Amino acid sequence: MQWTKRNEQTVYANRWFSVNLADVELPDGRHLDHFLIRLRPVAVATVVNEANEVLLLWRHRFITDSWGWELAAGVVEDGEDIAVAAARELEEETGWRPGPLRHLMSVEPSNGLTDARHHIFWADEGAYIGHPVDDFESDRREWVPLKLVPDMVARGEVPAANMAAALLLLHHLRLGQDALP
Numbered sequence: 001m002q003w004t005k006r007n008e009q010t011v012y013a014n015r016w017f018s019v020n021l022a023d024v025e026l027p028d029g030r031h032l033d034h035f036l037i038r039l040r041p042v043a044v045a046t047v048v049n050e051a052n053e054v055l056l057l058w059r060h061r062f063i064t065d066s067w068g069w070e071l072a073a074g075v076v077e078d079g080e081d082i083a084v085a086a087a088r089e090l091e092e093e094t095g096w097r098p099g100p101l102r103h104l105m106s107v108e109p110s111n112g113l114t115d116a117r118h119h120i121f122w123a124d125e126g127a128y129i130g131h132p133v134d135d136f137e138s139d140r141r142e143w144v145p146l147k148l149v150p151d152m153v154a155r156g157e158v159p160a161a162n163m164a165a166a167l168l169l170l171h172h173l174r175l176g177q178d179a180l181p
Contacts, residue, residue: 001027039116043085044073047126052146057138068159086121095132099125109162120166
């Protein structure tokens with residue numbers, strides 16, 4: 001069953017996002033007003049080192065008033081390559097410059113409300129270049145053993161669904177079945 005958008009208008013917009021109102025026709029012919037948020041693409045990156053530790057940020061999110069582990073992330077600027085944006089965000093937020101990035105996954109974290117696409121990359125090497133420029137983004141940056149990831153996710157220590165999915169996939173790719181209890 002497919003919904004059909006008949007019309008969409010912007011209610012509010014800024015450089016980061018727009019809030020739009022759509023007239024949606026349901027399969028039975030009824031119409032409903034549906035608000036949606038249009039967002040720029042988000043680039044995400046991390047490094048997994050030789051010891052199978054992943055570089056994470058411990059940060060507070062004021063919207064949910066919660067703490068959790070995350071990967072470095074930010075919006076892709078106009079005309080910017082997504083992988084370049086991911087590397088830039090990692091460097092700005094952690095002080096680590098990644099080696100060659102590999103695409104891990106792209107996800108739509110809330111596709112019933114937004115058109116946000118998060119593009120997640122990882123590298124298996126990186127170089128520390130100094131204290132992060134955007135150190136206000138997190139309370140601390142740490143190398144966390146990938147083997148701990150499933151339990152961290154289960155305890156709610158990785159609250160963002162996109163981050164949890166990416167970390168669990170990295171866990172699987174790097175450690176596979178050998179890491180399961």
